[in-house]
Amino acid sequence: MMILRYSAASPYARKIRIAAELLGLASRIEIVAASTADPKDSLRQQNPLGKIPTLLLEDGTALYDSRVIADYLDYLGGHRLIPADPLRRFDVLRLQALGDGINDAALLIRYETATRRTELRDPEAIALQQGKIDRALAVLDAAPPEGPVDIGQIAVACALGYLDLRFEGAWRAGHPRLAAWLAEFEVQVPAFAATGA
Known part of the structure; x- marks a missing residue:
């Protein structure tokens, strides 16, 4: 095992x-x-x-x-989440990179705000990471993921779930299409709710 x-x-x-x-x-x-x-x-x-x-x-x-x-x-598992077709594959992997990149930036903000004393926090570093998140969310809200569930969609859903967990879902107000997509993903993929923290 x-x-x-x-x-x-x-x-x-x-x-x-x-x-x-x-x-x-x-x-x-x-x-x-x-x-x-x-x-x-x-x-x-x-x-x-x-x-x-x-x-x-x-x-x-x-x-x-x-x-x-x-x-x-x-x-x-038979190549069901990462397509074999090169064009589709790289679209899916790029989407995964976007979701993982949101997580990378969110984790850096979390470390900065949760582990450093207030007077030691670096507002410029926080703003830099927040900018990455904001730009990625804008791209995703403009064109939410489509098609069969793949590893890119899973990565994006997990990033949004992490933003909900650590930042009280503040992203939702400015990204209604993406919030609607996540609601549909949750219905389509019960494992999303089952794996939440």
Whole structure:
């Protein structure tokens, strides 16, 4: 059995959990919580970066980051979330990069605001990351994802879910088309609600 090291709040781990469910692989993966802050957690031996998600294969090989894990699971699951057709494939992977990029920026804001004392926070760094999020949301709201569920849509949904979790859904007011898309995604993909923190 494979082992997924994860945190319930991680949007990257959520992406993998949803992908595994949609690909029919969830029963082959044991979900094991990891603490990226605990030096005694075996995660650091499994992944030298000490990051989640990390997927441990049955032979002991560790796969990381979420994009690599998603590609591997899609291979096992019959290439249903990442199309084989090159043009469609790169559209899907670009959408995944956009969703993951929102997460990257949101996590940097979260670290800056949750772990630093107020007087040590860097407002310019926060504004820089917020600009990335705002531009990505504007692009997505102008043209919400379409077509069958793929890894790009999953990544975007997980990014929006993370913004809801950490920033109280402030993004929704200015992006009604994207909010409507997420509501439809939640209905279409029950694993989204099942994997929320």
